[in-house]
Amino acid sequence: MSERVVPPAARQRRRPTKQGVVLSEELIVDTALRLIEEHGADALSVRRLGRALGADPSSLYRYFRHTDDLMLAIADELIGRTLRTWRPTGDWRADLRDLGLRMHAGALAHPRAAVLSSYRVTGRTYEIQAVETILGVLRGAGFPDAEAVRIYHAFIDQALAHGALDSASAAMPKDAREAEAAVWRATYARLPADTHPHIAATARRLVADMARSSYPAALDLLLGAAAGRLAEIRTRSGQPTATPDPSPEAVT
Amino acid sequence: MSERVVPPAARQRRRPTKQGVVLSEELIVDTALRLIEEHGADALSVRRLGRALGADPSSLYRYFRHTDDLMLAIADELIGRTLRTWRPTGDWRADLRDLGLRMHAGALAHPRAAVLSSYRVTGRTYEIQAVETILGVLRGAGFPDAEAVRIYHAFIDQALAHGALDSASAAMPKDAREAEAAVWRATYARLPADTHPHIAATARRLVADMARSSYPAALDLLLGAAAGRLAEIRTRSGQPTATPDPSPEAVT
């Protein structure tokens, strides 16, 4: 097989497709994202993507070794898009909160890509850029290196894990998703108080609350804990903790 | 089609398979779990499962409407197994910590099943039992209903999300997992300080820290925040926050 995929830099013979399209890694990724967005998560298959591009499915294997590779490229593009819409203000807590929410929203906009990429390390440019940026925010805020790394890890894992969780339900076929909602209403909301007193007592709240994502609350929790650590560190290191921390613990 | 699946209670004609196996919902679920565990996540397909059971694939559709149904049954069995090994002591914080860690461990023990079941609501017996139990612990500890529901939601989502995240990497084929680790060492640990100062400064810590799960830390964070809320609630409601919480809200 020698090597089927040629590194993008070396590409030059840009022969058009039978239908007149000139393929490129970029065009493929963009089309894949559009496909996911328009026709749902299950719409992304090599064959469908080929059809959408106006090319034979097997052409894609000249650009990506396998579907997984393509997914990583898509994931990195998503990271890039999120990063580009983010405007840091200098307030580390507000900035990280904003970034976390944007990452989560980005994941929800492309559920299938998010699910796949949550546990993968792409090692591509945008991912590296994101790591560098977040570490920069934390170290800039005054966290010592060990602490910065630990908080970075917690922050990114939380964003990815919740993003994947919420994406996964969003990526389910519509009828399955409706069936889930029906389970809450039909099963949980109707359990008798004598066998399931706690569920019965909280049924209304339960049904309402479970329909929402728990990410924003979890994010604020994490940032709150980090802020606490920072204050502690500042006090200990001589600086007499002056900043009164005006964070408005608002949970959407 | 009338109805292909017969409710388990009504089953009586237990005709054996050509290969002599007598099918049952239970046997199918157990075999599926074994299959997932032994041969990886992709090993679970209707056809493979049929082969492992010694039955025609289509027979399974007499027991489950579609694969999704089967996955829910598997997920519920997993919940049940976790719940059965858990012994509550009456100390809500310790109990929830223990349960969270057990759920996480259970997920890691069956990585492929955990990934698939993390985002689904089964509505089956064990899941209902788990919800009732956790709500009971929280309400027994003195959390008002609204708070109990909110904390329950955060707790369960966190356990599921981290369980799925950590399971997903554990479920990757071995060579892919090694490739990921290599990315950290080969890419991140070698970025020059002039273009990526923050990564370069923390590279060693970063590589070491990213190899571990962030769940235990995240769990303690959550429980700490909940404990803080509880103290606040008690003070406000007149009780001068002294009681060391002896409530034995043990739910079987």
Place this chain on the structure above:
DNA sequence: CACCTTACGACAACACTGTTGACCTGTTAA
């Protein structure tokens, strides 16, 4: 014990999936 009903396992087919080896042709460098 024989009969009838029907649950349920088996079979074959459908439309789909990712992936690969062989082939052929247009582009480009020499």
Place this chain on the structure above:
DNA sequence: TTAACAGGTCAACAGTGTTGTCGTAAGGTG
């Protein structure tokens, strides 16, 4: 002008979930 070869195309393979149809053996009934 020509030769090399990148890269698009084709056909095929092995797999997937799912369903309509059919035959048969198990069970209740008389």
